[in-house]
Amino acid sequence: MSFDHPDGISPFIGVAVRRYGVVSTLSSLLLGTVFGLALAAPPGPMNAIIAEESVVRGWREGFMAGLGAGVADLLFFVLASVGVVAVVERFETLQAVMIGVGGLFMLYFAYDAIRSARASFRPTDGTLPESRGFRKALVLGLSNPYQILFWLTIGTALLRPGRVDLFAQVPYVGEALAGTVIVETGSAALVGGLFVGIGIWIVAYPAALVYAERRIDSMAPVVAVLSALVLVGFGVYFLSDAAATLLG
Numbered sequence: 001m002s003f004d005h006p007d008g009i010s011p012f013i014g015v016a017v018r019r020y021g022v023v024s025t026l027s028s029l030l031l032g033t034v035f036g037l038a039l040a041a042p043p044g045p046m047n048a049i050i051a052e053e054s055v056v057r058g059w060r061e062g063f064m065a066g067l068g069a070g071v072a073d074l075l076f077f078v079l080a081s082v083g084v085v086a087v088v089e090r091f092e093t094l095q096a097v098m099i100g101v102g103g104l105f106m107l108y109f110a111y112d113a114i115r116s117a118r119a120s121f122r123p124t125d126g127t128l129p130e131s132r133g134f135r136k137a138l139v140l141g142l143s144n145p146y147q148i149l150f151w152l153t154i155g156t157a158l159l160r161p162g163r164v165d166l167f168a169q170v171p172y173v174g175e176a177l178a179g180t181v182i183v184e185t186g187s188a189a190l191v192g193g194l195f196v197g198i199g200i201w202i203v204a205y206p207a208a209l210v211y212a213e214r215r216i217d218s219m220a221p222v223v224a225v226l227s228a229l230v231l232v233g234f235g236v237y238f239l240s241d242a243a244a245t246l247l248g
Helices: 011-040 045-057 059-081 084-090 092-120 133-142 145-157 188-213 219-247
Strands: 162-165 182-185
Touching: 011 182, 011 188, 045 059, 045 092, 045 133, 045 188, 045 219, 059 133, 059 145, 059 188, 084 092, 084 145, 092 133, 092 145, 092 219, 145 162, 188 219
Parallel strands: none
Antiparallel strands: 162 182
């Protein structure tokens, strides 16, 4: 009895290839999800805004702030994929101006966080300033050149066939994690997983903060103040970076 496939391929090999394809897609999706979580989790201006909105106004507002950051990522991914934002990479002065603008926005939003901190003590009528978390995170994302450059380099590279040292790109700990996970790129599942990971973070992070805030007295103003300090720190850093480029 012959086991030959009509096309000259053993049916067992055909099944193995199909199974490998499924396993490969699932592993790419899983790795992309872990990568997205690793990118979204480190402290920074986006998480500062999400934290402030979550503990002061609730889960929905925290989620909307995270959604604003996610929408900025999605827009940059689309624009970088078609080469529209590649111009930013070519002009150092334009990058410096964007860095400066991003720094100014962060200082302004730090002031907004301080207002939220004062209101969240709730000794008066409990009225809070209007939530603008989605718009704040979206504006910060769109004015953050580092976010743009990520999608111009690593982000779009994930769709092109090749290899990438995945966790070397993670903020703060990338150097320590370099070489731990080398993945084959060119899979839509990898990029899809990245956005799944970001989605998990913007749902779970506000939920965890709201849960903690309900059990710890005066957590809301403390988190709002810490968020303001983070925004001030990044704002000053961005402005000094821009000034060094423009005046250097």
